Amino acid sequence: MLRRVLPLIVFIALGVLMLVGIRISADRNPDALPTPLLNQPAPGFSLPELHQPERTVSSEELAGTPYLLNVWGSWCPSCRIEHPVVTRLAQSGKLRVIGYNYKDERDDALRWLGQFGDPYEMIVVDEDGRTAIDWGIYGAPETFLVDADGIIRFKLVGPLSDDIIEKDILPRLGMPQGKEATP
Amino acid sequence: MIPELGQVALILALLVAILQFALPLWGAQRGNAALMAVARPAAYAQLSLVLLAFVLLSVAFARQDFSVLYVANNSNSLLPMHYRITAVWGAHEGSLLLWALVLSLWTGAVARFSRSLPPEVISRVLAVLGLVAIGFISFMLFTSNPFERLLPAAVEGRDLNPLLQDPGFIIHPPMIYMGYVGFSVAFAFAIASMLDGRMDRAWVRWSRPWTNVAWAFQTLGIVLGSWWAYYELGWGGWWFWDPVENGSFMPWLVGTALLHSQAVTEKRGSFRNWTLLLAIAAFSLSLLGTFIVRSGVLTSVHSFAADPARGVFILVFLAIIVGGSLLLYALRTPPANDGKPFAPLSRETLLMINNLLFSAAAAMVLIGTLAPLLFEALNLGRISVGPPFFGLQFGILMAPVVLLMPFGPFTRWQREYANRYLPLLRFALTAAVLALVLAWLLGDAFTLKSYAGVGLSIWIIAGTLRYAWQRLKSTASLNGETAGMLLAHLGLGVFVAGVLLVESLGVERDVALAPGASSEINGYRFEFQGVERVQGPNYRADRGDLRVFDGDREIARLHPEKRAYASGGQIMTEAAIDPALHRDLYVALGERLDARGDGATVETNSWSLRVYVKPFVRLIWLGGLLMMVGGFVAAADRRFRRPRAERPEEPAEAA
Numbered sequence: 001m002l003r004r005v006l007p008l009i010v011f012i013a014l015g016v017l018m019l020v021g022i023r024i025s026a027d028r029n030p031d032a033l034p035t036p037l038l039n040q041p042a043p044g045f046s047l048p049e050l051h052q053p054e055r056t057v058s059s060e061e062l063a064g065t066p067y068l069l070n071v072w073g074s075w076c077p078s079c080r081i082e083h084p085v086v087t088r089l090a091q092s093g094k095l096r097v098i099g100y101n102y103k104d105e106r107d108d109a110l111r112w113l114g115q116f117g118d119p120y121e122m123i124v125v126d127e128d129g130r131t132a133i134d135w136g137i138y139g140a141p142e143t144f145l146v147d148a149d150g151i152i153r154f155k156l157v158g159p160l161s162d163d164i165i166e167k168d169i170l171p172r173l174g175m176p177q178g179k180e181a182t183p
Numbered sequence: 184m185i186p187e188l189g190q191v192a193l194i195l196a197l198l199v200a201i202l203q204f205a206l207p208l209w210g211a212q213r214g215n216a217a218l219m220a221v222a223r224p225a226a227y228a229q230l231s232l233v234l235l236a237f238v239l240l241s242v243a244f245a246r247q248d249f250s251v252l253y254v255a256n257n258s259n260s261l262l263p264m265h266y267r268i269t270a271v272w273g274a275h276e277g278s279l280l281l282w283a284l285v286l287s288l289w290t291g292a293v294a295r296f297s298r299s300l301p302p303e304v305i306s307r308v309l310a311v312l313g314l315v316a317i318g319f320i321s322f323m324l325f326t327s328n329p330f331e332r333l334l335p336a337a338v339e340g341r342d343l344n345p346l347l348q349d350p351g352f353i354i355h356p357p358m359i360y361m362g363y364v365g366f367s368v369a370f371a372f373a374i375a376s377m378l379d380g381r382m383d384r385a386w387v388r389w390s391r392p393w394t395n396v397a398w399a400f401q402t403l404g405i406v407l408g409s410w411w412a413y414y415e416l417g418w419g420g421w422w423f424w425d426p427v428e429n430g431s432f433m434p435w436l437v438g439t440a441l442l443h444s445q446a447v448t449e450k451r452g453s454f455r456n457w458t459l460l461l462a463i464a465a466f467s468l469s470l471l472g473t474f475i476v477r478s479g480v481l482t483s484v485h486s487f488a489a490d491p492a493r494g495v496f497i498l499v500f501l502a503i504i505v506g507g508s509l510l511l512y513a514l515r516t517p518p519a520n521d522g523k524p525f526a527p528l529s530r531e532t533l534l535m536i537n538n539l540l541f542s543a544a545a546a547m548v549l550i551g552t553l554a555p556l557l558f559e560a561l562n563l564g565r566i567s568v569g570p571p572f573f574g575l576q577f578g579i580l581m582a583p584v585v586l587l588m589p590f591g592p593f594t595r596w597q598r599e600y601a602n603r604y605l606p607l608l609r610f611a612l613t614a615a616v617l618a619l620v621l622a623w624l625l626g627d628a629f630t631l632k633s634y635a636g637v638g639l640s641i642w643i644i645a646g647t648l649r650y651a652w653q654r655l656k657s658t659a660s661l662n663g664e665t666a667g668m669l670l671a672h673l674g675l676g677v678f679v680a681g682v683l684l685v686e687s688l689g690v691e692r693d694v695a696l697a698p699g700a701s702s703e704i705n706g707y708r709f710e711f712q713g714v715e716r717v718q719g720p721n722y723r724a725d726r727g728d729l730r731v732f733d734g735d736r737e738i739a740r741l742h743p744e745k746r747a748y749a750s751g752g753q754i755m756t757e758a759a760i761d762p763a764l765h766r767d768l769y770v771a772l773g774e775r776l777d778a779r780g781d782g783a784t785v786e787t788n789s790w791s792l793r794v795y796v797k798p799f800v801r802l803i804w805l806g807g808l809l810m811m812v813g814g815f816v817a818a819a820d821r822r823f824r825r826p827r828a829e830r831p832e833e834p835a836e837a838a
Contacts, residue, residue, distance in 0.1 A: 004516055007460060008509040011467070015502055017553060018474065020560040022494040077425070084754060111693055114773040114791040115417070117754060 359404030365397020399814025430472030453522025589646020636683025667817025678806025
């Protein structure tokens, strides 16, 4: 008897997993996943720059103007998907875009940028992922919006899209919604 | 007006599908011939209506009707006509319509080519296919309507995703859907036989050619997808173990097991329940593949927009179709298999091993694909399961398949004696050893993996040819089933060589070159001529120019491009490839290099280029195509057609 019912049991288990998956993917909606750091000062960091490894970038250096911290890695397929969006945003000049190269090899990261383009004003490197713990980063892509006072105003887990930039990021900057990004 | 007509056609198709499901099924249970007779006309009506809807959506694309939301999102006035038509299946809603169309084509074909089947069987089969159609058409109408209006109309469309503006994409989705959906026929036959309660060998024989054709299409679809990813993604890889690729691969693996299991059940009566279960599993995994692509539960390069409402709908649909059929399986299967007994060394045993290995491989892919989701669900953090996991596991599971495959055809049903393998061993092992010696003498930079590729491939090919020769000697002709099997087995041999050789000998190099400079890679000299700006119909491109020399002889001129599409500003890499059977030369254009100073950047004339030399990569797809041909040839076996062709009015003999 068990042998005949087993496939059904396996399928029910799979179904439950799928249902949970749907719940989680619904929760990936950025507004529903507040980081504990939301509206808190961004954690300080001091990390090497990708192109100039001898140079160290600290969080104080970035203060003064708002910036978008975009966590990526050459190992992350979804980063490829969001990369054109990031590039467009950086080129529009509406916001400084800082790259955060997460748990990556330097050579791979440079090669990836060679392939897909480097829109970032600068890229900080967190090779062992230790600073990421302070920021609550647990994967890539993730994106943080930090305002001029160094407060985290928005956090996104998953790939950026033009929609999210228009609806969630630019408004928090107090900037008018651009027309050219939505056809 | 046209979109509304399409909408009406879809609604009517849904109503017809409901009739096609309910009336014949009820009729078959009650033995009512009039109700059962509804099945066929309903199948044809559904085909006409879905086809009409599909044509109308294509017309909306051809005429650039940007008042249709789906057209506005996936087309653009600059888009060339052939891509406007293929844009119909370029995103979620339209590919569902294509799915529904392919389903109704299969349904129509079953209705047309199964006149000789007993009416209860055919009405149940068409009813089950009708139920699947209900699910897909209502999914479209309720959550993803391709005909939704956009009022006021957009002035300009957003354009088709540039990745999909490619000839490979024109044919890849229809083929993969032919495969996915084709497994619904074997599924429907399995359900019909369980409802019928007879579950004899007849249903297996009827469904075998359909399974073969579906499997062949699925093979073709996967080959095309792999080829498309190879040249279009610009990464030089041919398989990524991406969730969506896995989604199409799992039904293929189970389908492969099903083909072999059906052969046993039809000829010997063994493995009956197992065959039923595989038929259910192959189609369930097809639906699961659809679920993975559509629901956004797993992120992937292929994913369309995530929408939880759609996910829930598909899940409910899966629960009804798969849960229902597995429940039926639990309730209706006989307790014991009653096929003819067989000895430990027999064709049955070998096919059982084949079945176990392919099913285990499918289960492994399923687990690997869902593991990230499971970890997230259990709050264990996020993991990613990458190619190393899949590659290793899959290699381990497939190694015995490759080693045992040549024995299969030689082995007789019921009982075999080990000493009868001597001719095979003598011939195939000699051939493999000779090939290894040749490889050692001629091969350059061969690793253990490359030798394994050569040895295993020749082992399969020689063993398979040895069997063909033996058969031809004794009977002077091969039937379609045997010929198809041999072709598919040869295809696997060719495929194995391609995979292991390209994995072990492939070279990947990133170089920065200024015009006039050159770089020597694997004996080929790549001379960079420079980059020019070119204008395409809906994009601008930087077009590189490289001359490739072998010694002093120019053997190829390559033009890799980087395209910026007008509509979205998306940058696409178009790799340039010089293909040949023994190697591909593959170049992708990177970025113009900047000389970085302190804060200031200066553009130089140098470009970064990624160059691959890929020995024997074509064998991968050639092997796949051979397998596909094998599938079609086996399906065309006269044995499957004879009762129909010669005595169209009589019911088929019960095997």
